[in-house]
Amino acid sequence: MRKDFRMSAVDLALLAVAALLALGAYAIPFGRQTAARPLIYGASAMLCTVLLLLGVAVLAGQAGVSARVLPIGLPWLGSHWGLDPLSAFFLVVVGMGGAAASLFAIGYGRHEGEPMRVLPFYPAFLGAMTLVVLAQDAFSFLVAWEVMSLLSWALVMAHHRTEGTAQAGYVYLLMAGFGTMALLLAFGLLAGPAGDYGFAAMRAAPRSTTLAAVILGLMMVGAGSKAGLAPLHVWLPLAHPAAPSHVSALMSGVMTKVALYGLIRVVFDLAGPLEWWASPAVIVMGAATAVLGILSALMATDLKRALAYSTIENVGVIVLALGLALAFRANGMTAPAALAFSAALFHIFNHAAFKSLLFMGAGNVLVATGQRNLDALGGLIHRMPVTAALMLVGAVAISALPPLNGFASEWLLFQSVLLSPDLPQAGLQIIVPAAGGMLALAAALAAAAFVRIYGVGFLGRPRTDAARSAVEADRFSLAAMGVLGLICVLAGIFPGVVLDLLAPATEAMVAARLPLQAEQAWQTLVPIAEARSTYSGLLVFAFITITSSGSAWLVHRFASRRLSRGPAWDCGFPSNLANSQYGAGSFAQPLRRVLGSILLGAREEVTMPPPGSTAPSRMIVRLRDWAWEGIYQPLAAAINTVATQANRLQFLTIRRYLSLVVGSLVSLLLVLTIWN
Amino acid sequence: MDRIAFDIAHLLAGGLVLVSFMMIYQERLTALLNVFAMHAVVLALSVSWQAHIQHAPHLYVTAAIALVFKAMIIPGALHRIIRRMGIHREVETVVGVGLTMLAGMGLVAMSIVLMLRLTEAADTFAREDLAFALSVVLLGLLMMVTRRNAVSQVVGFMSLENGLILAATGAKGMPLVVEISVAFSVLIAFIVIGVFLFRIRERFDTIDLGALEEYRGENQ
């Protein structure tokens, strides 16, 4: 062979994955050594950075689309791997989240009680997620997908002796298996009876729109359950908080995105054209998930659980955007489709950044105070200034406030909602604006939720000694958070850069892209046309900084700059009880009464002591999870009953067993007699 | 073959079915064992008749096995077991004898219908013979299912084996290997049952399976 062998991008990516897996293997014998932790996490960070760069290179057109077939996996098929723009974009997400989490873990991992339950799985988990993104045939995809679930399960079970983890892990793995089955069926349809499991063959095969819709449904179940789409989300708020925080960051920030990758890959790329009527279900499901998720986040008193719920909200937002893209694409409106799709991808990127950041912050808090309960925190901004500042960045970003990145992507999404009148179908014309309203509601509630989380957790006065004696986290953790915070700010100020970067992926999926943003003045976003709508994160940022600092300077220069400290006034009734502050529960009360009572069946039970008694009066809040009560419990009950009934067959007499045999014989003979 | 030979074979095979029925309505173990001995004798007769008309001398061996083992040794052994262990003498049935009889009728009817309709191709005699054999097998099963205590179940099982032998001999020129295997299996079956009765007796005074079945794998 004269043509010399050149390493393509995908080869490099696969090598990086192999290295990650090797790291995991290395951890099994050597993980106990103290030197192992920084080595493993450091190496993972580097490898993830490599993956990140590879993705960027492909998106920027520096490295061509590449593919590689390895002689493993399904024998007659081999395992196909490839790096096209879509994969590259998600490779960027995985690389970014993975690198940050690993860097974070160099410091955070020191506090891990049983490192041997984390170190072997962690790098392999990263590798598996990468493989999902790279896979180009059904079998490799599903193997990688399921291995990803399995390893994350092992990581969730790392703290297997803390109560609640067992149930979390069980529900998680069960839902993962359920999702995989749905994916199996979807791929079964895609492959057809001949069994062409290669993505290329699936893409090529003609398919009726009805069949495509069925596949879409199966994917919504399969990938949706992994991404946390309501009502398949119940495992998520259990499992994500249970894991070590750097793993939570990965699961919430990256793994849900990988799940969405599966959805996008199959629905937009493989399944073929869809009718418009397939999209409303997706849109409604996304909107409902968003509102339900953020409302639950608003009610949760556990810091990490609240973050997990907010992940559900963001997944809902993304799915809503994807549904819009489907609706537009089905009507041949490629430019709006591109807008919605870019919004989805952009939000995926953003959420990966700020949700990882927030979970890391939660991890620092957990280490510093040993507390996840918001009502046990408070005043951390004094004890952990850097963590608090970075958490603030994350909170502002996730609340979709300008000038940070969260707003940029939601703004794009609103723009695409505003294009809905051009849709021909009345049904969509009604649904889309309603969904837009729910989106706005979700955004507003998100702000409320994060004011609550940040205000109760970091501001005010410490509520426990643990919070009073918290100490700032180590520099690795802070560095990782700092990087992510920087990304949030930059992506908010220069959204055009990110959009141009992900344009190839958009083009590949919806056959259109946003106008090139790089040539716009002042980094302005111009999704459709200058006259229609524009937003310049850079200028807004500049204006705010200038005016705020300017006004501050003026005031201090010309008015007064004197300042004295005194006790809080509090309308003349200052109380030095830390519990007199508003807590997580009390902050949520207004919204709990307004929305929670309907959507979450929130009930307050107040027990008043009899007059004269000094016993405290108690208020207990009960929330109901409709999905849990409506779907899962009945299902479990049904299986239980059947199992109990079937179990009688274990306790028959031999004679009865014989009669079973005879019975089946006689019945088969009867079948024969009739069959003749 | 000539008419008379056919009729005799037919008679004997039918007789076997009849004896099976007799076994079903026995109420005392000893009587049951005697009837089973008769069952074996009839089988031996039919087999040897087959040997005669098929000019297959090796079938006489089978007949002999049937006669010696099933008609004499085993009933004797079971008699001794019953005596030694002082098993209460009556057969405990699950459903009334009448019902069992009806079920038996049904089974026989089914097997005959099945066979006669199935095997137009095979020669008439083999067909008749198979029909009877199938009925004997099914009746044996029925007996195992409707009897409570082990001896009668064992008897049912053996009558089932008899049915098999009837079928085997009915099939023309079936190699010796099969008969040997049948005998072999019966032999093994008895060794093992013997072993089991023995072991079981070490623990319980009765071989009534009911006693065994208190414990069924997992405590309920």
Add this chain to the structure above:
Amino acid sequence: MNALLANPAYAILAIPAGTAVLLALLPGYRLTARLNVAASFATLLAALALFFVPRAAPGPYLLVDDLNIVFVVLNTFVGFTAAYFSASYIGHEMETGKLTAASLRFYHAMYQLMMFGMNLALLSNNIGLMWVAIEIATLTTVLMVGIYRTHAALEAAWKYFILGSVGIALALFGTILVYLAAQPVLGEGAASMIWTNLLSRAAEFDPAILNLAFVFLLLGYGTKVGLAPLHAWLPDAHAEGPTPISAVLSGLLLNVALYAVLRFKMLIATHPDAIAPGPLMVGMGLLSLIFAAFMLYRRRDIKRLFAYSSIEHMGIIVFAFGMGGPLANFAGLLHMVMHSLTKSAIFYSVGHVAQIKGTQQIDGIRGLTQSHPALGWGLALGVLAIAGMPPFGVFMSEFLIVTSTFAREPLLALLLVFGLLVAFGALILRLAGFIFGEPTGKVGPAEASLAPLYAHLALVLAAGIFLPGPVVAWFRAVAALLG
């Protein structure tokens, strides 16, 4: 001697038979145990030799073709690892006084006799001989199940024996019927019992008798396969016998019975007018799968738990073969092999676990990864593999079965998926209990031989990631053979 070298098949039969006699005479369990291992290994070598020695033409009694090579090699391999495992396991049983030297001698002799029976059943070209061989295997296992002489063991063995012998009878009747169908075409005598002749002329047989025969054979051998509702003997036999025997039962005996069913399925399938065997097998497979899946939830005994999981997997395999077609058959074969390896591996670990914890009760087994990491993770990997998790081989076969079925028969695929999920839930529920949480009972170090366990797991893992070309070609040939 030359004959042995010329045709390894003879060796495969002669070595166990000879060793069985020898073991029956030799005293001292250490020696017998070693001899047992050695003999099993020799048998394995002989089986491997089948690949290299040119195949002898099918004789009146023995036959070597693609189909049974798969089974023979698997059989002898697991037989060897099980013997290796039992060497350490039985030693422990002896020390704890659960077994006497005499019963051990008996045990080893029976072990080889059983191996002989199974190998004979696989290699025999004569349906009568095959029947005899399977009965030998069954009866020897009956004896070994009862070896502990405990109340439970005897009861299990008795149940196994009664149901087994009924199965014997039905299978024999089926065999006679096949002969009866063949006799008009192939003439009287041994000729009409030779498998190869039957297959070549099956199309001319009387379809009606074939149908009847298949019903009896399916039920007769199906009892051994452990298909619901004929399964009753299986859980108790697994639970009460010595663990090596549980491993062999699940890993091998079920396969041998399945092999018989497959042979006759091929026979029926060749006949155009005969009843289609597929639907019957698919139905029984689904029934077994779903029934066993539900039974998993209420188990209190760990070995019985995995016994039911064996029923479940046998259901899947029979389902796959019932569906037929190149993909499904390939998947069925793969699944069978993977199940044998994985399930025996699980039983190896379970055996040691039960010895360490001193109980088979599921409640008594907690936090294994905490107290015995190597053993615990081994068990975990095994259970995850059997639950159909990648990258293990079972996943590949389940992937193929589900996808190929859904494209052809969506409804059946949904039922299949339902059963798989229910079983998955139960297994994971139990697994989490076994390996996580605070350790219960004795946490002392275990003198466990993990080599066979991890050897099997490694094979299953390798198969899930990479199937060598020759193996694939060979499997596909067999799949084509099965039609």
Add this chain to the structure above:
Amino acid sequence: MELIRDLLVQGVQMLVVVALAPALLGLVRKVRARLMRRRGASILQPYRDLLRLMRKDVVLAENASWLFRAAPYLIFAATWVAAALVPTFAFGLQFNWTADLIAIVALLGSARFFLALAGMDVGTAFGGIGASREMMIASMAEPAMLLAAFSVALVAGSTQLSTVAEHMATEAVGLRVSLGLALVALVIVALAENARIPVDNPSTHLELTMVHEAMVLEYSGRHLAMIELAAALKLLLYISLIICVFVPWGMAGAQSGVLAYLAGFGFWLAKLALGGVALGAFEVSIAKMRVFRVPDFLGAALMLGLLGVLLLFVSRSL
């Protein structure tokens, strides 16, 4: 030259809004006082208050963090930027395209976010009350606002305020039901966002019903001044937003002459004054409602906004 002029205009607008905001507040108070048969303080009173506050020391609670001190400037800046981007007396200002209606809503959102955080920073009960109620009100008001913005944007085919205004100025629009609904919704939202009666009472303290005041309770001196100024700016912003969307007549076109600008400015002042008077009159005429009635009030706005949007679609699809 062009550029310089545009920059100049933009600068003028920025200064004008911040300069006029207290006066508008004063006007509203004056009107209310008058209607209550009181003479009331002069319209310039707010300026005096602000100046006095500016000169006073800041007394900071011990527990206050840097966030508490930075918040006033951030709030002021965000509000000011938002206000500067709403066309007041002329279309097509230099930086109008920096942010559209949605972005302006979001900017106000950021201001509110920091205000609520500041309210919780000291760790007093009142601060918490204010913050939680503010966020509750906001989470109802913001969607309503956005839906109103939707229907406006759908009519105008743009979310760019100056484009919207230009489009509205043309006769092409005519009268539309959805616009009316949007107007009502917007007014309700404006009342809520500016803490006016009936949602909140800007002139109360020591009441468990207070929302905005509760949050700023701990502020003093220059900080309080910045926040008050921001509040005034916000009021002006909302009124001129309503003006420029629903009654844009008389606004100066882009790059028109000085005279046009002056005329536009005059028109704007008049409209602003009218708005102020109307607000005052409205506030006097009704009573404040209980906090937990507020959601219903805002829910109505939400429904109106949605209805407006839907009607628009229906009319289009017909």
